[in-house]
Amino acid sequence: MFAMIMNETGGPEVLQYGEIETPEPGPGEVRVRVAYAGVNPADWKNRQGMLAAFRPYVFPYVLGFDAAGVVDALGEGVTGFAVGDRVVTPTNHGQGAQGSYAEYVVANVDRVAPVPEAMGFAEAAALPVAALTAWQALQHNGGVQPGQRVLVHGGSGGLGSFAVQFARAAGAEVAATCSTGNVAYLRGLGVDRVIDYVTEDVTAAVKEWAPDGLDLLVNTAGASSLAHGLDLVRDGGAFVSIPTLVDDGDIPADVAAAAGRGIERVYSMMTDIDCAPALATIAGLVVSGEVRLPEIRELDLREAAAAHEAIQTGHTRGKIVLKVADL
Structure with missing residues (x-):
């Protein structure tokens, strides 16, 4: 071949x-x-x-x-x-x-x-990889629930685009970060609060949008791009990162710091758990128009x-x- x-x-x-x-x-x-x-x-x-x-x-x-x-x-x-x-x-x-x-x-x-x-x-x-990784980060590791306030950091890429929509489909209120050129794109996906990291202070914007702290933070963009992410999550919330292999910070130290605040800290890579059924479900959501x-x-x-x-x-x-x- x-x-x-x-x-x-x-x-x-x-x-x-x-x-x-x-x-x-x-x-x-x-x-x-x-x-x-x-x-x-x-x-x-x-x-x-x-x-x-x-x-x-x-x-x-x-x-x-x-x-x-x-x-x-x-x-x-x-x-x-x-x-x-x-x-x-x-x-x-x-x-x-x-x-x-x-x-x-x-x-x-x-x-x-x-x-x-x-x-x-x-x-x-x-x-497959982008949608399943986003699905598992939210459903299996993030435990997303209706009414929660969820931030997807890096919302305009392939994985981020799925993550913001899966969070919305689960009934959460969703904020997402992106560069200036992608603001309209994320608004078109139904994101409640689009944060332009070029022109806005991300930390200040998130704290204004979720003054009691985020229920769930999903970082798709690397540790160095959100150095104070833990400060944005409420006690008892969850902070899920998608490993990049090139910018993941000090994982043991970050997990320990989160545990000290009662925050669930998860590094979520795609697994085979429910792979085919989840992929079929996602395809169905796309065909029905619930996910773009x-x-x-x-x-x-x-x-x-x-x-x-x-x-x-x-x-x-x-x-x-x-x-x-x-x-």
Whole structure:
């Protein structure tokens, strides 16, 4: 199959279009013919070798977690899917398999969800890692509840865009931070209080909006960008950070400081818990109109290096997806 292949870690230039062996699905696995692959911040960090603690680097190596396409082959024991079904998945890349920047990818069946007929493959490919990470941060780790005051720090990116909407769907009042150019975008997503960190003092704005303290703070943007985040959360509240691998501060010290104030401090990474059911639920929310997809920028698979250059700045709005095939 054709794929974007790495033979070493490094900058965007290490991504080269070429041929590699097509993966075979093992027991309990589905092989997907990829229409679109989603691009995530984890991808450029993976490209640079930062995920060595989580999975092995064996070259030639193919990046990419998110994939949408059609079922191409079923491994032994797989039920619930048939060849030709439209599906979306975060794939088995995090468990050591080759990634989704390729014509074919494999995934455990419990990581595979159907794509609704009303949803295109490009839209579906924008979902897995960003949407599931946001969902789990709020639902599993943040315990979001109706009527709570929730701040999403970094609300205009792919993950942040989902987080603000999932919080609203749960019945919370939502504030979010962003740069000046994204203020209107977040207002359009229904954010109650948009805080422009370029022109406003974030701490002062949050304390005015939530004078008794936040019930839940979700930081998607890195520790250094919100140095006094703990001061914004009420005693008994929750402070959830999405690990960046490059700007996470002193985690043990931060957890201890939060515990001393009775604040639940969680570092939330996407897991496989309820992966397929949650992904199906999220897709349904998008189709029903309750959740709006982030802006999607579409590039060709061969333009993966350009996608990485854009997303590595940390200021990309919405999601980038790579077109692999017309299906």
